[in-house]
Amino acid sequence: MSPEALANLEIGLTVMCIGFSTVFVFLVILIIAMNIQTVIVNYLNKVFPVAPAGGNSAPKAIKTSDDAEIAIAIACATLKQNHG
Numbered sequence: 001m002s003p004e005a006l007a008n009l010e011i012g013l014t015v016m017c018i019g020f021s022t023v024f025v026f027l028v029i030l031i032i033a034m035n036i037q038t039v040i041v042n043y044l045n046k047v048f049p050v051a052p053a054g055g056n057s058a059p060k061a062i063k064t065s066d067d068a069e070i071a072i073a074i075a076c077a078t079l080k081q082n083h084g
Helices: 003-047 066-083
Strands: none
């Protein structure tokens, strides 16, 4: 191999190692920050507990009228009949 090719290979490997190490350090810092945040949030949840909202009331079902469904079916049938 020529000296230029070896120099380019050395520069490429150096840039690759710097990039990999930068990403690795960033991910380690991110994991540490997330663990610290978890500890802080758990502590704050113990200090300031959130009261349950309203009790055991389940969401009520919305009553729908059959008239709306019939109107939609008629509109679809008319559209299909007029436009093929």
